[in-house]
Amino acid sequence: MNVLAIDTSNYALGIALMNEDGVIGEYITNMKKNHSIRVMPAIEKLLFDCEMKPADLDKVIVAKGPGSYTGVRIGVTIAKTLAWTLSIPLAGVSSLEILAAGAGRYFNGCVSPLFDARRGQIYTGLYQSQNGKLVSREKDQLVLSKNWAEQLKEGGEKILFIGSDVKLHQEIFEQVLGEKAIFAEITEHNPRPSELALLGYDKPEEDIHTFVPNYIRLAEAEAKWIEAQKEMK
Incomplete structure (x- = not known):
């Protein structure tokens, strides 16, 4: 089964092709450029380089968030469009789980x-390896990094923090957790699209029409609109 994995949910852009024999090809960048302009050319280039056509695909897997509101929406929209056009299954994977998988397994x-997530907040979750597979210990959530550190302090395990934004909150984790806080190497901070492909390979098919991103929180514009509607009543 040939699967195409798409991750535009955050700063890094990643595309991968994989089948039962392994990773066929992988493309990843970590630069401030518009995902909406670059993602389709990246998919086309990877397919071309791997001597594949869209008709060769059997499944599309997408990072469903949390992350950048616009980035998540771009990836999910393209994945849904491809799955619908090609009449193939669609699966979604947590963007946080993808990030955790590589170093955390x-x-x-x-x-x-x-x-x-700004204002001292982070999108995070807690995962743990069991028999070489990553399982969720705490659901993906939006939380103040200080509160998250205090919550993690109650457990006895060491915590591996991973992600390119870790440096923004590292001081807090070090102060609260001390030696229990471990920080991934810089080469491990970008989510790998091949990990997305692997995680989603056997995931159940989503309903294309009802599948939506997991933003965790409303976009700022939506939140303001809802608040304005409440004030008008």
Whole structure:
């Protein structure tokens, strides 16, 4: 089964092709450029380089958030369009789970992948390896990094923090958790699209019409609109 994985949910853009024999090809960048302009050319280039056509695909897998509101929406929209056009299954995977998978699968402790959410907040969750597979210990959530550190302090395990935004909150984790806080190497901070492909390979098919991103919180414009409607009543 040939699967196409798409991740535009955050700063890094990643595309991968994989089948039962392994990773066929992978494309990833970590630069401030518009995902909406670059993602389709990236998909086309990877298919061309791997000598594949869209008709060769059997499944589309997408990072469903949390992360950048616009980025998540771009990836999900393209994935849904491709799956619908090609009449193939669609699966979604947590953007945090993708980030945790690479370094965390064999870490002897818990893994806290994170994306900065401004105002001292982070998108994060807690994962742990069990028999080489990553399982969720705490659901993906939006929380103040200080409160998250205090919550993690109650457990006895070491915590591996991973993600390119870790440096923004590292001081807090070090102060609260001390030696229990472990920080991934810089080469491990970008989510790998091949991990997305692997995680979603056997995931159940989503209903294309009802599948939506997991933003965790409303976009700022939506939140303001809802608040304005309440004030008018």
